Amino acid sequence: MDGGSPATADVLADRTGMGEAAAGALLLGAVTSLPGIGTTVVGSLGGDAQFALANPLGGIAVQTVWLAIADLLYRRSNIEHAAASLENVLQSLVLIALLAIPVVAYATPTLRLGWVHPASLAIPLIYLYGLRLFRRLRKEPMWTAKETPDTRRDEPDEAGDQASTAMLWWRLAALAAVVAGTGFLIGQGGLGVVAATGLPSGLVGFTLTTVITSLPELVTLIAAVRIGALNLGIGNIIGGNAFDALMIFLADASYLRGSVYSDASSEALLLAGSTTLMTVVLTAGLIMRDRRGIGFEGVTIPVIYVAAVILLLVRAA
Template identity: 55%
Template sequence: MLFEPWSLTVSIGAFVLSATILLVAGVRLARVVDLLADRTGIGEAVAGAVLLGATTSLPGLITTIVGALAGEASFAVSNALGGIAAQTMFLALADLSYRRANLEHAAASVPNILQAIVLIGLCGLVFVGVTTPHLSAFGVHAVTPLLPIVYLYGLHLARRSHDAPMWRPHRTRDTRTDEPDRRSRAHPLPQLWIRFAGMAAVVAITGVAVGHAGLSIVAETSMRGSVVGGLLTSVITSLPELVTVFAAVRIGALTLAVGDIIGGNVFDVLFIFAADLAYREAPVYGAVDTGTLFLLALTVVMTAMLAAGLVYRERKGIGFEGISLLVLYAAGVVVLVTL
């Protein structure tokens, strides 16, 4: 094993400390990114996907790389997929806290819908990699370089759809449009970028501790890597998304909240790109277990339900998509543990 395992006590302590740091940093990130969205003019949906989504995903990325370097393919890939499932479920929880309207109705935007579609496409590419492990060269699968290309093109489409949309969601009295806050001008842009970079560095460093603790639990117990990665480390490294989505809803940045989750989920697929590069035994896709494949399928189904909710836009309550996401995630946990 590349890393010497910690004791269970030390591993649990690392989880608790990391979770605390990530929770505190997540609240502050939401406010800073909301200000950056207004000051730069890129909009909440794109800021949520690129700045907030990618930054809050850094702990998970580092955890996945740590797992891949240690030779734990299922742990590494399941950490990525489990994070996507957990973060999608977080949107349903945030929907419960927003009493005025259905969150997907109020925050409907073309970039968010487009990002959800891109996410399903990226998961499809991962499935191609799993079913064709022989299509590789120098230990890297042919699908791997396609992941960042599709991701970047998806961001390009999201930005274009924000700047010059070919159609718009029907505006109702419950719709919250993305309007820049004039008060954001009081915050100097360089200062905002410095604050953003500092918090990004803090959340990234915690990924090393979470990854080491997760690998230690795999080594010291009988738990499978896909269970530890899919249910433990993925949830802990997703805590910034949990607090940022609630913080964004609280300050009324609804498009940012949804964009954070969907954009972060799209970025999380790039964890598998990093895992394949770091996993040197063979392409990482062919080394995963059944639990990891189940998480991949669960991710696709949950994302499809979220996209349907963004298009259908129920007015009140958490809607069919919110109920479906909560039920699917709960059922997924049970199935993954019992596989």
């Protein structure tokens, strides 16, 4: 995905009135998460519970690390400071709630409704309620972030793309179709790596395949930063993470052998815990808004990710 997708979403954000943060979360977040959806479903249908759960959790972790890279590229200030947005803070809190669901489900793996764990059914419900809160916050914010000279406001670009709104929607849909087609191939490739190397599927899912499926988020984030749409870029990452949390529901629903949590090892708790911790640090960074180029979150998030990978390697040894 190139810079055209953020530019298209940026114009749609202005024309629909949804704002950059919402457009990043709902439009770009959905589009860039499509490869991960394909990879997760391939793992579930293939009967590899660990791979199926590791992909969405790893996707959230890797995409959060991308924000540290964006901090390096945006030299004017800390990107979380410049993109002051209550919508992104709320979306992060919803994501933390979504990440808590697999932990609850893992503690009760034998509960089922059909072959799906009832906790998995709560994931889309919490996500939809989060969207309702998102819309309410957009319409009636109860407090606002303090503006500084480094704050980048979400203002309509009068000199933006002159294409019709219908054409912009079609353009975004075409880009989504291209991105979605890669998910199946990546999933098959990831399972092939597991079979050929003997590496734990959780490790492969948390690192290799998620780095590949998360590249659209990285490219989109960099493009958004380059055009100055910082709220759009961060919204894309956090919104994409929320869509990845929805993939946990898809992993369970498409795992036809029973509840995916009953067949996954305790490694899933390590992945869920470290990913939740990274999201908490990101949320703290959005609230504290350090002004220097790399804030505490820009250092802490990659450290947590590396520590999680090391622990996975130790378990595999």
